[in-house]
Amino acid sequence: MGIIRLVLAVVVFQVIGFVWYGPLFGKWWRRIVGASLEGVSSGEEKARHARMIPTYLLNLLASLVFILGYVVVVHTSFLPPLAVTIVVYFSFILPLLAQNALWSGKPRTYTWRMFLIQAGYQLLAIAVVWILFK
Numbered sequence: 001m002g003i004i005r006l007v008l009a010v011v012v013f014q015v016i017g018f019v020w021y022g023p024l025f026g027k028w029w030r031r032i033v034g035a036s037l038e039g040v041s042s043g044e045e046k047a048r049h050a051r052m053i054p055t056y057l058l059n060l061l062a063s064l065v066f067i068l069g070y071v072v073v074v075h076t077s078f079l080p081p082l083a084v085t086i087v088v089y090f091s092f093i094l095p096l097l098a099q100n101a102l103w104s105g106k107p108r109t110y111t112w113r114m115f116l117i118q119a120g121y122q123l124l125a126i127a128v129v130w131i132l133f134k
Helices: 002-024 026-033 042-076 081-102 108-133
Strands: none
Touching: 002 026, 002 042, 002 108, 026 108, 042 108, 081 108
């Protein structure tokens, strides 16, 4: 049962990312990072597809760490798992995303949009995975 949940968590991360950085915020995101869908050469398209494998592996790692953390928290912590998830989000994920945005070299309006898009995606993905393991 554990491996099925792990694979499901990875798929959830991928699907949420596809929707988040596609139909929902894709235009803004491409504008911020300077990407375009028009005039993409076959080499660029292959490079994009090649980045999907490391992305999938990173999502697998994130899901595995989340599951292991969840198991540890359930068995050793006095805090409920949701509280620990919130603490991890606000103490690790959010500051790292803020630093990435601040040092991106983009104009301030783009910096905050980039931060909000990334932070929203991470919060939603973690919340959905947490609900799956609740």
